[in-house]
Amino acid sequence: MSDATSTGRPPPRDTRPVDWRALSVQIAIALAILWLGWHAIGNVAENMRARNIPSNFDFLFATAGFDLNQSLISYSATSTYGRAFLVGLLNTLAVAAIGIFFATIVGFAVGVARLSQNWMAAKLAAMYVEIIRNTPLLLQLFFWYTAVLAPLPGPRQSLSLPALGLRAPDPEATMAAVIAAALAGVALLAIRNQIKGSALKTAGFAISALFIILMIAAILFGPRILGFGEAAGILDISNGAYVFLNNRGLFLPFPSLGGAAIWFPVILLASAIGATGFAFWAKVQREEKGLIIPVFWINLLILVVPAALTIWAAGSSVSLDYPQLRGFNLAGGARVYPEFFALVLGLSLYTASFIAEIVRAGILSVAKGQTEAALALGLRRPAILKLVIIPQAMRVVIPPLTNQYLNLTKNSSLAVFIGFPDLVQVFVGTVLNQTGAMIQIVSITMAVYLVISLVTSLAMNAYNNKMALTER
Amino acid sequence: MTEMSASSSTPQTFVRPAMTPERAAPVPTSGALAWIRDNLFPGPASSVATILGLLLLLWVIPPLAKFLFIDAVWSAENGDACRAQEAGACWAYVRQKFSFFMYGSYPREEVWRVNLTLIAGAILTVWMLWPDARGRGGAALAFFTVYPVLAFGILTGSAPFPVGWLPSSPEGQIIWIVLVVALFAIASTLFYLNRNIGWAIAIFGFIAWSELGSWWLSLGLPLVGTHLWGGIFVSLLVATVGIVFSLPLGIVLALGRRSQMPVLRFLSVMLIEFVRGVPLITVLVMANTMLPLFVPESWSPDRLLRPLIGVALFSAVYMAEVVRGGLQSVPKGQYEGAMALGLSWSQVTRLVVLPQALVTVIPGIVNSFIALFKDTTLVAIVGIFDFLKAVDTGRLDPVWAGPKISTTGYIFAAIFYFIFCFGMSRYSMMMERRHSAGRSH
Numbered sequence: 045m046s047d048a049t050s051t052g053r054p055p056p057r058d059t060r061p062v063d064w065r066a067l068s069v070q071i072a073i074a075l076a077i078l079w080l081g082w083h084a085i086g087n088v089a090e091n092m093r094a095r096n097i098p099s100n101f102d103f104l105f106a107t108a109g110f111d112l113n114q115s116l117i118s119y120s121a122t123s124t125y126g127r128a129f130l131v132g133l134l135n136t137l138a139v140a141a142i143g144i145f146f147a148t149i150v151g152f153a154v155g156v157a158r159l160s161q162n163w164m165a166a167k168l169a170a171m172y173v174e175i176i177r178n179t180p181l182l183l184q185l186f187f188w189y190t191a192v193l194a195p196l197p198g199p200r201q202s203l204s205l206p207a208l209g210l211r212a213p214d215p216e217a218t219m220a221a222v223i224a225a226a227l228a229g230v231a232l233l234a235i236r237n238q239i240k241g242s243a244l245k246t247a248g249f250a251i252s253a254l255f256i257i258l259m260i261a262a263i264l265f266g267p268r269i270l271g272f273g274e275a276a277g278i279l280d281i282s283n284g285a286y287v288f289l290n291n292r293g294l295f296l297p298f299p300s301l302g303g304a305a306i307w308f309p310v311i312l313l314a315s316a317i318g319a320t321g322f323a324f325w326a327k328v329q330r331e332e333k334g335l336i337i338p339v340f341w342i343n344l345l346i347l348v349v350p351a352a353l354t355i356w357a358a359g360s361s362v363s364l365d366y367p368q369l370r371g372f373n374l375a376g377g378a379r380v381y382p383e384f385f386a387l388v389l390g391l392s393l394y395t396a397s398f399i400a401e402i403v404r405a406g407i408l409s410v411a412k413g414q415t416e417a418a419l420a421l422g423l424r425r426p427a428i429l430k431l432v433i434i435p436q437a438m439r440v441v442i443p444p445l446t447n448q449y450l451n452l453t454k455n456s457s458l459a460v461f462i463g464f465p466d467l468v469q470v471f472v473g474t475v476l477n478q479t480g481a482m483i484q485i486v487s488i489t490m491a492v493y494l495v496i497s498l499v500t501s502l503a504m505n506a507y508n509n510k511m512a513l514t515e516r
Numbered sequence: 517m518t519e520m521s522a523s524s525s526t527p528q529t530f531v532r533p534a535m536t537p538e539r540a541a542p543v544p545t546s547g548a549l550a551w552i553r554d555n556l557f558p559g560p561a562s563s564v565a566t567i568l569g570l571l572l573l574l575w576v577i578p579p580l581a582k583f584l585f586i587d588a589v590w591s592a593e594n595g596d597a598c599r600a601q602e603a604g605a606c607w608a609y610v611r612q613k614f615s616f617f618m619y620g621s622y623p624r625e626e627v628w629r630v631n632l633t634l635i636a637g638a639i640l641t642v643w644m645l646w647p648d649a650r651g652r653g654g655a656a657l658a659f660f661t662v663y664p665v666l667a668f669g670i671l672t673g674s675a676p677f678p679v680g681w682l683p684s685s686p687e688g689q690i691i692w693i694v695l696v697v698a699l700f701a702i703a704s705t706l707f708y709l710n711r712n713i714g715w716a717i718a719i720f721g722f723i724a725w726s727e728l729g730s731w732w733l734s735l736g737l738p739l740v741g742t743h744l745w746g747g748i749f750v751s752l753l754v755a756t757v758g759i760v761f762s763l764p765l766g767i768v769l770a771l772g773r774r775s776q777m778p779v780l781r782f783l784s785v786m787l788i789e790f791v792r793g794v795p796l797i798t799v800l801v802m803a804n805t806m807l808p809l810f811v812p813e814s815w816s817p818d819r820l821l822r823p824l825i826g827v828a829l830f831s832a833v834y835m836a837e838v839v840r841g842g843l844q845s846v847p848k849g850q851y852e853g854a855m856a857l858g859l860s861w862s863q864v865t866r867l868v869v870l871p872q873a874l875v876t877v878i879p880g881i882v883n884s885f886i887a888l889f890k891d892t893t894l895v896a897i898v899g900i901f902d903f904l905k906a907v908d909t910g911r912l913d914p915v916w917a918g919p920k921i922s923t924t925g926y927i928f929a930a931i932f933y934f935i936f937c938f939g940m941s942r943y944s945m946m947m948e949r950r951h952s953a954g955r956s957h
Contacts, residue, residue, distance in 0.1 A: 066776065066777050069777065069780075070777045070778070070779035070780060071779075073779055073780060073783070074779050077783065084810040084811075087809065087810055087811055087812055088809045088810060091808070091809045091813065092809065094813070097809075160562075160565070161555070161558060161562070162555065162556065162558070162562045162565050162566060162569075163555035163556055164555075164556055164565065164566045164569035164570065165562075165565050165566070165569060168569050168572070168573075174938065175934065177937075178886070178933065178934045178937035178938045178941065179890070179930045179933045179934050179937070180890040180891070180893040180904065180933055181890065182893040182894060182896075182904060183893065183904055183926060183929055183930055183933065186904070186908060186922075186926060187923075187926045187930075190908075190911075190922045190926075191922045191923040191926055194922075195919055454794070454795035454796075455795065457795040457797045457798065458797070458894070460797065460897065461896070461897070468795070468797055468798065472797075472798065472801055476801075476805075482805040482806060482809075483806060483809070486798060486801060486802050486805065486806060489794075489798055490790075490793075490794045490798050490802070493793060493794045493795060493798065494790065494793040494794060497792070497793035497794075498793065
């Protein structure tokens with residue numbers, strides 16, 4: 045100990061002489077890295093010349109010559125490699141977005157269930173988390189793809205589901221039913237909120253039940269009661285099945301908008317903006333004047349009514365396109381390929397198990413006194429969850445949750461094992477094999493994932509700074 | 517009651533003339549029924565959830581048990597019995613393919629070498645991790661230094677670092693000689709100063725075992741090329757290599773990231789953030805296709821070594837972040853106190869900070885190992901024949917191929933991975949409890 049004269053961890057920098065040791069170590073490391081890098085570059089150049097590997101990006105504009113079965117943009121064998129890259133990138137982003145959506149829903153549900161007082165729910169959720177988390181994702185993907193989806197029967201023997209409520213022969217009836225249901229909902233909720241303050245708990249419960257029954261009734265019989273034509277209601281399961289699952293994928297009805305097609309997205313976007321604005325306005329009202337506005341129901345109206353009016357105005361050209369058996373395959377509707385289905389299913393369920401643990405940790409991180417204090421104030425359980433626990437838990441949940449979203453995005457590269465044309469399968473797989481431009485292709489691919497990661501991290505840091513507990 | 521007693525013949529006494537009616541027994545708060553009421557049917561919504569859960573179990577468990585046990589084919593010569601309509605899981609297939617799942621194409625007469633390595637590894641691992649075992653440090657040292665070298669020698673039949681061997685290119689020779697001389701010099705200095713004796717022995721052992729490996733060659737252990745390796749053995753190998761290299765490398769990177777030296781810090785941050793931002797598959801592909809480009813042709817790494825480097829690097833950066841968390845959890849006073857005692861940076865780090873930091877993040881480290889173990893399945897992308905790849909290939913064998921084969925194989929693989937990962941997570945929870953038991957808060 046007596047020989048330790050140099051202190052490695054120094055006192056404040058400005059008062060101390062130049063640390064020659066630290067300086068020399070850094071210079072030595074920098075020189076070593078430069079030397080290694082210089083040699084590596086030399087080796088790369090030499091090896092690439094020796095093996096005839098292209099060293100520029102011209103290949104991106106050459107004709108690809110291979111087909112891709114799933115693409116969000118138009119693509120054919122005569123398209124360029126650059127276009128194939130775009131197809132792969134968009135497919136990756138689509139899988140990530142859809143996967144994140146489902147993973148979040150399942151993850152939150154399972155996380156809350158694990159903490160449920162109901163023993164059965166808690167144990168089932170724990171079982172789910174342990175089984176999924178402790179087996180490799182790749183194994184699960186193989187399982188879904190090879191053991192579950194591949195042995196499904198062919199198109200002629202498809203598993204089918206009657207499309208509940210999806211058959212809408214009469215758009216006017218649909219619209220009327222939805223509007224009626226929404227109006228009834230708002231009215232009932234308003235009544236229920238009035239009663240909730242008093243001790244009439246049972247009455248509140250009964251009205252909730254009545255509300256659900258009325259919603260269903262409105263959807264089933266609304267059109268007939270309101271006298272819109274002779275439509276047999278909009279729930280029509282007598283005409284057969286509209287959702288098919290077979291070894292070629294999942295076939296769903298898909299809206300074909302006809303004349304409304306141009307306006308429909310615009311109207312929806314405008315409604316969404318309006319609803320967001322209304323939510324903000326309502327929040328301000330609540331915080332400044334203490335006004336409680338039923339935001340959810342009014343926003344439902346804002347979203348539904350203009351869209352329904354558009355469909356009405358467009359008339360009978362609006363319909364659903366149903367998959368139908370033609371020859372040996374199903375035609376029409378939307379087709380979800382088995383690769384895509386297996387990938388989204390596997391990724392969502394896998395990531396959900398991690399999200400569940402994060403949510404659980406987040407809820408547990410909220411001190412018990414918070415719940416007890418809220419109970420003492422007379423808040424009800426759902427209100428405590430919504431107003432006290434979740435806002436505090438989110439602070440703990442958000443950073444690891446983002447990590448899981450990023451993991452899901454990166455894990456979507458496992459698509460290559462089951463043949464879904466994502467970025468890695470298309471670009472690092474097929475294009476690399478055909479062109480041999482390994483350095484460029486691997487660099488571009490890594491850069492794409494890096495950009496996704498960095499953008500998300502930056503956004504998250506900003507959010508985190510906003511949410512972080514302001515300490516004294 | 518009081519009125520009644522007041523109107524009776526002896527108004528002065530307050531003795532109750534008749535017993536009050538018995539109250540109903542209170543609702544039991546213990547026992548099976550009470551438990552069921554409190555935990556399964558406390559309210560309407562909860563009761564619905566319980567019933568739905570029961571239905572789910574009824575829907576899943578009987579068919580699963582039927583498939584796994586009742587209808588399962590336990591022994592058969594080929595896949596005919598398993599192809600029957602009502603047949604369940606085909607365990608006969610797993611039994612027959614077991615050595616393929618275990619060793620891949622490793623020559624059957626040489627399989628004892630794999631077994632020897634695996635058993636030695638298992639003994640060392642258990643010894644190292646057994647909470648109250650004696651000489652755990654020694655076992656850990658052996659596992660991280662001597663064991664890999666020795667295992668390499670036994671499995672391949674050649675030495676990993678034959679000291680007498682020289683690379684063909686001149687720069688390679690220079691690096692090689694410098695490396696060996698430097699190792700000797702470091703070990704001798706440490707030994708001479710009589711400090712860090714463990715490290716000195718480790719480095720000497722490393723070199724000595726390398727020599728032993730060279731000597732082994734002359735014993736005539738046949739060479740087994742890595743293209744024959746496969747199965748569970750390769751999965752465990754990739755995981756072990758990842759663990760052995762990722763922990764030290766992760767610690768170095770974490771220290772680099774928290775270093776006061778800007779160059780070191782910059783390099784560490786760049787490496788960590790870069791590798792963390794990309795999927796493992798791209799790292800593996802890079803290691804497989806680009807690594808051979810970075811080095812002279814004669815140095816081209818072995819096809820199994822390339823993904824090993826990729827996996828080690830990938831898990832090291834995640835480990836670095838875990839270790840950094842631990843380093844940040846050590847209070848500043850610990851650094852200051854140690855420095856006040858006159859300890860050097862390396863002493864502060866080695867003796868004061870790291871021991872505390874690493875113990876705090878044991879759960880994180882184990883989680884990294886679990887993730888690493890699951891990620892070993894991805895090496896199949898660069899043509900390595902790991903366990904999952906063996907299972908996925910086995911189902912195509914025409915002798916066995918049938919509708920139940922892939923499910924059986926995947927369930928078998930799932931059980932294998934589950935046992936390892938679940939075991940690791942339970943171990944980390946146990947260590948966490950033991951650790952926190954000693955703390956007063």
